Amino acid sequence: MVERANKPKTLSSTPALPPQATVTFSDDNSRVIAELPTGERVEVLLYGATVISWKDASGDEKLWLSEAAKLDGSKAVRGGIPLVFPVFGSVPDHLKTKDLPQHGFARTSRWEFLGKSTSESLEGETTNDPSVKLDFGLSSGAPGLDPKAAAHWPYKFNLIYSVTLNRESLTTNILATNDDSQSFECHVLLHTYLRVNDITAVSVTGLGGAQYVDKVDSAKTKTQPTEGPLTITGETDRVYTPAENTVTVSEGSTEKYRVTRDKFSNVVVWNPWIDKAEGLADFAPKDGYRQMLCIEPGTVDSWQTVEAGDALAGAQTISLVG
């Protein structure tokens, strides 16, 4: 009788909360791993706040990561989603960024994990569509800042990078705030390495009607608009300014990824192909160019001026289609 009296009561009027997403640190504290109750998973290296893995519920990897990528903080990561800020490539005649590393210092600094938020429960409402958002921060004066940035980027700034995992999509969002008393100029880009099965079967739509700058063949700078889907048959390195804000990557007749931009005017499409991959020490296997295509949303064809006290934001959402 006593045992029965002590049993906890089940309140049938209180709906059970769905299971929460889990967020853990790796044993060496180098990365944050988030997993939805349904099995989708994302892994973010604090070095560069680089997303290095994104898997669906069946464990299928969506991002390409080189087998020779350095994950120890000695070099920008070859694969995943490196973050490009405040300069795209290198611009030798731009006084304020010319001494920074190629693609800037965001991808070569160790970021701070600021925390997580989940959407399983909102003011008592429950949802069956779980998601988790991870926030990372990097600011001037931070201990993890690449020393080259401290030496050559003379501004006070604050970056917040958010990675949101949903069942069918991944969103990455950057907010760059100017905390200085003077304006600064910058580029921002999300250098996403999408994983594909066979690059020769890949086609990209959503670029049509756009002019592009061809970084491989400088004669083709600002060519006439692209007609039809883009296929990859050799080294490709193009900066597009598409009219549409969604780029779709298909393999054969199957749509695979939709990449939607928010507040970004450009998309860089990059594949190093055979010779360039050969020359990149951290690119492995050497025929890995067949399994990847970089679709890189950003604003890089002109400098963005961020006034003192102002902020610049931009985001991509990669949705799984097929």
Ligand SMILES: O=P(O)(O)OC[C@H]1O[C@@H](O)[C@H](O)[C@@H](O)[C@@H]1O
């Ligand atoms: O080797 P990195 O610095 O990671 O750059 C890779 C490529 O990144 C792309 O975004 C650039 O358009 C290419 O020109 C560049 O080669």
